[in-house]
Structure formats: C-alpha cells, structure tokens
Amino acid sequence: MTLKYSRQREAIREFVMSRHDHPTADVVYMNVRREFPNISLGTVYRNLTLLADIGQLTRIRLGDGVDHFDAITEPHYHFVCKECGVVYDLDFPILDTVDSEADTGFEGGRIDGHITYFYGKCKDCLAEG
Amino acid sequence: MTLKYSRQREAIREFVMSRHDHPTADVVYMNVRREFPNISLGTVYRNLTLLADIGQLTRIRLGDGVDHFDAITEPHYHFVCKECGVVYDLDFPILDTVDSEADTGFEGGRIDGHITYFYGKCKDCLAEG
DNA sequence: GGTTAAACCAGTAATAGTTACTGTTTTGAT
DNA sequence: ATCAAAACAGTAACTATTACTGGTTTAACC
Numbered sequence: 001m002t003l004k005y006s007r008q009r010e011a012i013r014e015f016v017m018s019r020h021d022h023p024t025a026d027v028v029y030m031n032v033r034r035e036f037p038n039i040s041l042g043t044v045y046r047n048l049t050l051l052a053d054i055g056q057l058t059r060i061r062l063g064d065g066v067d068h069f070d071a072i073t074e075p076h077y078h079f080v081c082k083e084c085g086v087v088y089d090l091d092f093p094i095l096d097t098v099d100s101e102a103d104t105g106f107e108g109g110r111i112d113g114h115i116t117y118f119y120g121k122c123k124d125c126l127a128e129g
Numbered sequence: 130m131t132l133k134y135s136r137q138r139e140a141i142r143e144f145v146m147s148r149h150d151h152p153t154a155d156v157v158y159m160n161v162r163r164e165f166p167n168i169s170l171g172t173v174y175r176n177l178t179l180l181a182d183i184g185q186l187t188r189i190r191l192g193d194g195v196d197h198f199d200a201i202t203e204p205h206y207h208f209v210c211k212e213c214g215v216v217y218d219l220d221f222p223i224l225d226t227v228d229s230e231a232d233t234g235f236e237g238g239r240i241d242g243h244i245t246y247f248y249g250k251c252k253d254c255l256a257e258g
Numbered sequence: 259g260g261t262t263a264a265a266c267c268a269g270t271a272a273t274a275g276t277t278a279c280t281g282t283t284t285t286g287a288t
Numbered sequence: 289a290t291c292a293a294a295a296c297a298g299t300a301a302c303t304a305t306t307a308c309t310g311g312t313t314t315a316a317c318c
Contacts, residue, residue: 004265040268063190088237108217109251116245118231122238133294169297
C-alpha cells in the first residue's frame with residue numbers, strides 16, 4: 001500500500017496545519033470544500049486518519065464525543081473551556097513524573113503514558129460573566 | 130421535576146455499584162435485563178445520565194468512543210489497557226500540583242481541574258506476550 | 259509519451275452510540 | 289381513591305464515523 005500524492009489530501013493537511021484551534025473532521029470538510037467543492041466527507045475522514053497514522057497529525061479526544069485534529073505532533077497538553085468548548089495548547093512539558101508516580105505500587109500492568117486535558121473557563125467566557 | 134422512585138433505576142444503580150469494571154450503557158442493559166426482561170435501552174441511558182447528574186455515578190470517557198460509568202464518585206485516576214480495553218481504578222490521590230503547574234503562565238483563562246487516564250498493557254496482556 | 263496497476267476519489271449506504279418522541283404505566287401527595 | 293407528575297417501553301431520529309462501489313488520478317515502467 002504505497003502512498004500516492006493526492007491534491008485533496010494536501011489541501012486537508014495544509015488546512016489543519018494553518019489552524020491552531022484543533023478542528024474537527026466536519027470543520028475541515030466545510031473549509032476544504034471552498035477549494036474542492038465536491039470533496040466527500042469520507043475523503044476528509046480517510047485522509048485525516050491516514051495523516052494521523054503516518055504521524056503528520058494527531059487525533060485528540062477531549063471527551064466531547066468528537067475527534068479533533070492537531071497539526072502539532074509533539075506531545076503537549078490541552079486546555080478545554082467547559083463553557084464554549086474552545087481548545088488551547090498549553091506549552092509546558094509533559095510531566096513524566098506523573099507516570100512514575102502512577103506506576104509505584106500499581107500491580108495491574110505496565111504504564112506507558114497518560115492522556116490529560118485541563119478544563120476550566122476561557123478568558124472570553126470569564127469576561128462575559 | 131421532583132425525583133420519583135423507580136424500580137428500574139434502582140436496579141441500574143445497584144448493578145453499577147456492584148461492579149468495578151466501569152460498565153457501558155450496553156453492559157448495564159444486558160445485565161439489568163435479567164431482572165427486567167423488557168426494560169428499554171432508553172431507560173438505561175436516561176437513568177445513567179440522571180444518576181450521573183445527581184452525583185451518584187460518574188460518567189467517564191476514555192477515548193474509546195463509549196461512555197463508561199463508575200460507582201466511585203470521589204475523583205480518582207484510571208488505567209486503560211491499550212490491548213484489551215480493561216479499566217482499573219488507580220488509588221493514588223489526584224495531583225493538584227499538576228493544575229497549578231498548568232496554571233502558571235497560562236493567560237487563556239482559569240483552570241479548574243484536569244482529566245487524566247493512564248494507558249499501557251495490563252497484567253494479563255503482558256503475560257500473553 | 260502511452261499503458262497499466264494500484265491508490266484514491268465522490269457518492270452513498272451502513273454502523274454504533276446516544277438522544278428524543280409518544281402513548282401508556284407507575285408513583286406518591288392530597 | 290384520585291390525579292398530576294414522573295417514569296416507562298418501544299420506536300424513531302440523530303451524530304459521528306466507517307465501509308462499500310464503480311469511476312478517476314497518480315506514477316512506475318517501457
């Protein structure tokens with residue numbers, strides 16, 4: 001299954017790269033449609049999955065039942081506003097100590113890592129009330 | 130909207146309380162059906178949601194696209210086996226330091242807490258190879 | 259540059275998990 | 289015992305995602 005170039009995939013990749021707001025498949029679809037008016041949603045999903053598989057994107061799950069995609073592939077944490085759902089990157093390093101802390105006295109298996117997101121109220125929602 | 134007693138809700142609550150494996154709505158449905166053969170899946174969902182809303186259960190999302198329910202409502206961490214999907218409770222305290230660490234220098238809003246789950250390979254899957 | 263097989267596509271159907279609706283039954287306060 | 293509110297069973301609808309199908313694009317090879 002050798003990878004072949006595709007204009008659609010390139011547009012999808014470029015769109016996600018251009019955004020910092022962790023778009024969902026649907027948002028990608030809406031936007032890439034401006035360049036490819038009859039691109040199919042299936043193509044968007046297939047390519048997002050493919051790009052995530054080859055490590056050019058990261059799929060992030062934030063408990064809202066929708067997959068988000070992130071162009072930044074280096075591990076990092078996220079902040080989610082409970083009010084409006086906006087997602088920000090947090091730029092402090094992954095806390096490896098947390099894994100070893102969890103590992104101490106854990107007899108259930110081997111811990112390889114952790115998934116964390118922080119929640120709260122974003123600046124805009126705080127300002128509103 | 131005063132709460133009224135219901136035998137079905139009680140059975141659902143008792144079932145989740147009796148288990149430590151964080152069952153999904155479907156698992157609850159399958160099991161409660163032994164006592165209430167024609168309980169509806171909608172009733173299970175409605176009551177799980179209600180019980181979570183009044184704080185008798187916790188809804189946990191582990192990135193597998195299915196909601197799990199946990200009878201332990203005190204905040205605690207979970208371990209998920211990437212191989213077989215089994216979920217264990219981890220009994221070390223919530224690391225509040227993590228929140229303050231994330232908060233330092235974060236201008237995007239107010240951080241109220243974090244959701245974390247640890248992943249790896251469970252004892253049984255390690256033994257298999 | 260033409261041929262050709264594999265990758266890819268658009269369009270559509272199917273699936274999984276969950277929520278919403280509808281008409282009937284249960285609950286509990288009066 | 290009456291009766292309104294809450295809950296129910298059964299079913300339909302919805303959302304996010306994946307799978308299928310027959311046609312199109314890509315790129316390796318002559």
